Structure formats: C-alpha cells, structure tokens
Amino acid sequence: AQSVTQPDIHITVSEGASLELRCNYSYGATPYLFWYVQSPGQGLQLLLKYFSGDTLVQGIKGFEAEFKRSQSSFNLRKPSVHWSDAAEYFCAVGAASSNTGKLIFGQGTTLQVKP
Amino acid sequence: DAGITQSPRHKVTETGTPVTLRCHQTENHRYMYWYRQDPGHGLRLIHYSYGVKDTDKGEVSDGYSVSRSKTEDFLLTLESATSSQTSVYFCAISEDRAGGYTFGSGTRLTVV
Numbered sequence: 509a510q511s512v513t514q515p516d517i518h519i520t521v522s523e524g525a526s527l528e529l530r531c532n533y534s535y536g537a538t539p540y541l542f543w544y545v546q547s548p549g550q551g552l553q554l555l556l557k558y559f560s561g562d563t564l565v566q567g568i569k570g571f572e573a574e575f576k577r578s579q580s581s582f583n584l585r586k587p588s589v590h591w592s593d594a595a596e597y598f599c600a601v602g603a604a605s606s607n608t609g610k611l612i613f614g615q616g617t618t619l620q621v622k623p
Numbered sequence: 624d625a626g627i628t629q630s631p632r633h634k635v636t637e638t639g640t641p642v643t644l645r646c647h648q649t650e651n652h653r654y655m656y657w658y659r660q661d662p663g664h665g666l667r668l669i670h671y672s673y674g675v676k677d678t679d680k681g682e683v684s685d686g687y688s689v690s691r692s693k694t695e696d697f698l699l700t701l702e703s704a705t706s707s708q709t710s711v712y713f714c715a716i717s718e719d720r721a722g723g724y725t726f727g728s729g730t731r732l733t734v735v
Contacts, residue, residue: 551726609720613666
C-alpha cells in the first residue's frame, strides 16, 4: 500500500536561513509526488509536483524539490526562508498507473520562522 | 480558488443527527474528493468521485456516504454524526488523474 512519511512534525528556522523538509514515500510503482502548503485557517495550495523527467522541480514562492528514486524521497528545499513561509507543509503521493487520481498525504510538517 | 466552494464553512451539530456538507465546483473537473484533516493524521481520504454517479470509498469511509448527481456538486453525508467525526473537511477537485488538486477552503464540523 502507498504511504507517505514526513519525519519532522515541527521545524523552526531563522529568517534568511535555508530550509529542507523531508518526505519519504512507499510505493511499488512509479509515483506522482506533490508538495502542498497550508497557511493557518486556509485550504491547501499546490507548491510543486513531479511526474517524470528532470528530478529537480521548481515550484512557486522560490521552493524546489528533488526526487530521489533510490532513497524513495522527495525533499522540499528553499535557499532563504521568509517569515511568510511559516505554515504547514504536506507531501503527497499518487500512483502513475491509477485511474482515480487519489492522493495519499503525509502527516504534515509545521514550519516556524524566527525573526 | 474561486472555482471550488464548500458549504457550510462552520457547523455545530448534535450526536446522532445527519449532516450534509456540500462541495460545488465551476471548473467542470471530472474528479472530486473528500478528505478530513485531524492533528497528527494529515489528510485522510473519505470518498472520491471519478464522474457523475461514479464514486468509491477511501481509507476512512465508515459512517460517511456521498452522492454526485451532477458534475459540479459532490455531497458528503454523515449518516449519524459522532464526536469522532469532529474534524475539518476538505473538498478537492482535479481535472485529470495526474494534475494535482485544487482545494476548497474547508468546513469545520463540531459534533457535540
């Protein structure tokens, strides 16, 4: 069965510092991978997605993620964090072979940004 | 996004009563999903739809039913609400099976 693990429940970084949020997935076939961000009291917004091709994908708000098949990982990175990046981040996986499009989400990582 | 709306935004209901949440889209997307969000669990899929009158269960479907009689509306019904169904419910839509989701703003449901 598909599963997604985000090992870090909370992360605190200083404004201007670099950020890496970890995501590991378990799936036997080719995955589709996504990162979403949720600001307090809001819905989820798509940051970026990986389907195939270049394993380094660029997203909105200066985020990028790298797909590493050998490590079953899809970590999210940002070179310099801004206070407005404080939010909850969700990694999600879908099956490339699926005809339903359903996604499995990780538990989420809450990012706090120190001034 | 303006293309997907959930109603109501907030609801308090009593244990044992039926409750229906509505998801409405104006994007004409084929796929629609209902998730619940709980602390420590992320988002868990309740039910989904891959076309009008085509629905299937997700991982936490017990106590919930859905209906989709037209493309734009996907209804989630709690047949007899319990306190364990207190949660934030999100609807999502997708144009195709690989496109990623657009989420609604959520419905906060409290069962007392």
